Amino acid sequence: MSIKRPPAPGDDPKAARREPGRRGARSPLARFLVRRVLTALLLAVGITLVTFVLTNLVPGDPVAANLGQRALGDPAIVAQWRTEHGLDKPLPEQYLLHLRGVVQGDLGTSQQSHRPVLDDLADSVPATLELAGAAILISIVVGVAFGVVAALRRDRFSDHLLRVLSLFGISVPTFWLALTAFYVLFYRLRIAPGSGRIDPGLTPPPHVTGLYTLDAALAGQWDVFSSAVGHLVTPALVLALYTIGLLTRFTRSAVLEVLGQDHVRAGRAKGLPPRVILFRYVLRPALVPVITVAGLAFGSLLSGTVLVEAIFAWPGVGQYAYKSATTLDLPAVMGVGLVVGGVYLVINLIVDVLYGVIDPRVRLS
Amino acid sequence: MTLAISDLKVTLGGREILRGVDLELRAGQVHGLAGESGSGKTMTGLAVLGLLPHGARVSGRITLGERDLLAMTPRQLNAVRGGEVAMVFQDPATSLHPMLTIGRQLTEHMRHHMRLDRRQARARAADLLRQVRIPGAEEALGRYPHQFSGGMRQRIAIAVALACSPKVLIADEPTTALDVTVQAGILRLLRGLCDDLDLAVLLVTHDLGVMSAVADEVSVMRDGVVVETGPRAQVLRDPAHPYTRALLDSLPGETS
């Protein structure tokens, strides 16, 4: 739950293996990507194992959670239910069956909805991605801007103000903020639309990506688009507050660190305009640690969706995860774990690629 | 006389770091500025470019031709920096931007100051690399600082400084961070460029050996003032100030 320390902007990540003046025969970027994807696959197998072990070795009994009192009293029904869900086989075999299913795109059937888990996830994942994506965009834009301002105005009023504000941001309980925002903005002031992804009177846009805003724009349905954006703004802002605080603090310290480095002074000695110094000499190196934190922040956004989606009746993975966890719907829980772990891997991959794009030393070593 | 510093005073955090420095640089000459660390020699170099630390207060005059650098607006000063007055820093491992190609670092200020287009700037950048004797200049333009050795990096940093044909070059301990084996090469390069391009060079160093190898004029600083100035032979062989003598005596085998 704590944020690991990102690399310092001036650190040379691969200093030990540096080979001056030599380049690989094949494209270094391609090799870099292949290596990352292989690591990611390995971690993916690990994730299936952990979700599986976690959901099987814990004392909760899925039979009790899913069958009624009367059915539980009948051993035949219990046994039949266990066979139906493959729970009568030894655990290693269950895991291998599960793994084979995953590879074939079969995540099992939800014991709650009686639908394939994959279908359930296909419905809920885009909703959450839209919400979390909007929140991370807001966080990065606002957080980086705040952090830069705080660093450049260090120890002045705006720096102190931003420090207090960002600490507030990371201290507010998300679920309470969601409730308060809903109460004030919707119930009292009526400036925000209510719960859900669009106004109840509207039909969702034709399914392309599953992101209502994007789909509505693609279909040219501007009334649906504005409704979807309106419904997205409040929960996204609520979610973003924590990550804005986080990114403000990290950007500030990263920028301060870079400001003290030699190359910035050398850049100023070259007489470059202040704008170029700020973006090319200060912000670019400072973005390396900021990107790490933004990637981790996305994880905390996914956490936040569980709490925010409940309040705003947002039909996303958070709600689905909550329902499946409380009913011990094992296939659904494993499906969520897989999706969430997969998102984490993709985010990590994006972060690594961005590293390589920003810092040639990563790409070329 | 290309650059004249007179009565330069710098206060930082209530402490007077420079207490009235006078220096004169001439075209085609290397002026060595010696002194132990904390004597204010680096501050003098930074003051010329207006790169003093935040909160420093400056008074005095630094005249380049007819203009006083200290009286310039930030915008005017920015046009002089990297243009007429350029600087080479101590450690090329940190003073070059680690994430930009050599070509970019050589051309960005050329294009800004000299209004060159991309092609012209690249051609000139390759010429500059040849001038500082980087092998494979064309190819080197696409590479990054970490792909070069320390000595090569300092040559590149010198090329960056020379890009806009400056009149004055301030070199702050340009050999201190380098291996002894490559120091001589860098010094020879600086000396040669000074002669060929008619540069006025201010060579800041604590190393009197470096000084005796390349300087035409030598100034010795102590506690924020210049205690002695004169031609190299005179200052190093027949020092007038007791502090200079003490500095020289502390060098084994350098007196005589």
Next chain:
Amino acid sequence: MKLPRAWRQPLAITGGVIALAWFVIALSAPLLAPHDPLAQELPRLAPPGPGHWFGTDQLGRDILSRVMYGARLSIPLTLLLVAMSVLVGGLLGAISGYFGKWVDETIMRFADLVFAFPTVILAMVVAAALGASLANAVLAVLVVAWPAYARVTRGLVLGVRQREFVLSGRLLGFSAWRSLRVDVLPNVTGPILVLATLDIGTALLLLSGLSFLGLGAKPPSPEWGAMVASGVEVFDSWWVAAFPGLAILTVVLAFNFLGDTLRDALDPRTARAIKERAL
């Protein structure tokens, strides 16, 4: 490690005062609270007013008294939780860093896996599997909290292990355990302390979040997260959720104020950046 000067700033003082106030409330809730937190003796859903300054909930209980008694639950549990995370994570990290090789690989890969899940989702699954109770919620948070300490401790131990005095101790024939305890431990406490202070807020947010989801404290208990959840049902009566939420906010804020100051005071990087005023 002496930082009297660093502490003399408004943020640290504000944080200290708020935290202290909450400790006092937690310790003397029975004396301070005007009502029994469980007694259903007041009019239902009465707005804040004389006799019940924070209003009453849907069962006619005094919210002010419940918020005060809530401090007796949330604050000690959070501190205990962080202490356990430090202990478990620190120990595993130290073992990992000290013994290296396959021990290190196993523990750290496991930590990586835990890191791969969003905290709330993992904690939620664990809490649901263990059965909803406050103790199980604490365990669930512990499961997601220890890897941070394992990573930090491992890194620090790796750094310290190579130093001369540790090596010479081993050469003198001291056991691995002894050198871990005597040479390594004292060197890693400072950074761990910063991490733990900053983590108190996160732990409380997570713990009350689980209770909010119904996976922690059970109904009559005046736990703040559970109280906010009961406010969702009657969100027309804003005070039911507002005050317990503010209680969480102020406690978390206080520890974040303290932790942030502590980090600035102990982080050499920031200190260096402050010294070199460049732009």
